[in-house]
Amino acid sequence: MNGRLAIGIDIGHTNLRAGLVDQTGAVRDVIRERTDISGGPEGVLEQIVRSAELLRGKHEVAGIGVGIAGQCDIARGVVRCGPNLFWPDVPLQQWLNEEMKLPVILRNDVVMATVGEWRYGAGRGCHELVMLLVGTGIGGGAVVNGKLLQGATGCGGHFGHISVQMDGPLCGCGRPGCVEAYASGSGLATRAREDPCLSSSMLANTLRLDGMAVAQAALAGDPLALRLRDEAATALSSAVSNVINCFNPQRVILGGAVLNGLTQLFDLTVRGAMEQCLPSHRDHLEMKNIELGDLSGIIGAASWVHYPL
Numbered sequence: 449m450n451g452r453l454a455i456g457i458d459i460g461h462t463n464l465r466a467g468l469v470d471q472t473g474a475v476r477d478v479i480r481e482r483t484d485i486s487g488g489p490e491g492v493l494e495q496i497v498r499s500a501e502l503l504r505g506k507h508e509v510a511g512i513g514v515g516i517a518g519q520c521d522i523a524r525g526v527v528r529c530g531p532n533l534f535w536p537d538v539p540l541q542q543w544l545n546e547e548m549k550l551p552v553i554l555r556n557d558v559v560m561a562t563v564g565e566w567r568y569g570a571g572r573g574c575h576e577l578v579m580l581l582v583g584t585g586i587g588g589g590a591v592v593n594g595k596l597l598q599g600a601t602g603c604g605g606h607f608g609h610i611s612v613q614m615d616g617p618l619c620g621c622g623r624p625g626c627v628e629a630y631a632s633g634s635g636l637a638t639r640a641r642e643d644p645c646l647s648s649s650m651l652a653n654t655l656r657l658d659g660m661a662v663a664q665a666a667l668a669g670d671p672l673a674l675r676l677r678d679e680a681a682t683a684l685s686s687a688v689s690n691v692i693n694c695f696n697p698q699r700v701i702l703g704g705a706v707l708n709g710l711t712q713l714f715d716l717t718v719r720g721a722m723e724q725c726l727p728s729h730r731d732h733l734e735m736k737n738i739e740l741g742d743l744s745g746i747i748g749a750a751s752w753v754h755y756p757l
């Protein structure tokens with residue numbers, strides 16, 4: 449190891465965060481920006497390098513951990529499906545290594561966030577753990593028998609693509625009825641736009657119809673937004689109970705801007721999932737909110753540099 453600090457980068461569909469993190473998981477410095485996808489993968493690379501250079505300054509840094517919203521081919525260090533969903537295979541690990549002259553580790557963003565919560569947040573001390581983050585998309589991660597689930601190709605834990613309705617709306621992945629199509633920020637916005645009741649909803653006059661707009665409308669009592677919230681809760685309850693039935697976890701960690709921003713969605717999801725999962729799986733099961741806020745991704749990614757998995 450070349451130093452006591454590492455850089456963690458968290459590239460979501462909407463937000464990009466970069467942080468300088470020490471070996472205890474403490475964030476020394478953080479940069480938050482919106483992910484700028486207008487310049488394609490090369491533009492996002494420039495954004496990452498600019499942030500990483502600023503954070504590095506004169507510090508000795510051991511390496512960079514990167515979590516990105518998409519599927520990563522971990523054998524090749526390639527992002528297979530990046531934030532704007534138009535990226536072809538992007539060798540982000542190699543690009544960043546060449547730019548920064550530092551070791552780079554690349555994984556899915558919610559896998560990195562799961563590592564952060566497991567080591568320093570709501571998952572501390574847990575050997576059987578699953579996590580779902582509901583933001584612009586829905587991602588997941590799992591710890592099984594004390595080890596991070598990675599899967600044969602590094603893509604384990606994509607719980608957002610659990611289908612909860614065989615003839616449901618099309619998801620961004622091309623299949624019908626994924627929970628992401630109902631409950632993610634992008635799914636909620638699409639469903640609002642396509643709803644026959646849109647014209648009588650306050651969402652009809654929203655300039656930027658996204659998940660946050662649905663959350664604000666629900667808080668104001670808008671009937672369409674509240675119905676979409678209820679449908680999202682039903683879909684999430686089903687998906688989370690499926691995950692519980694498959695993994696038999698000690699703890700389920702839920703979070704993300706939509707789950708915590710859309711009124712009552714967290715409580716409705718917890719109640720629904722507890723009701724629907726197998727009774728044998730309910731005993732000793734805890735369901736918790738994330739503890740590290742929007743920093744779990746950078747803390748997890750940097751900790752991977754300090755303590756490889």
Ligand SMILES: [Zn+2]
Pocket residue numbers: 608609610619620621622623626628
């Ligand atoms: Zn899907």
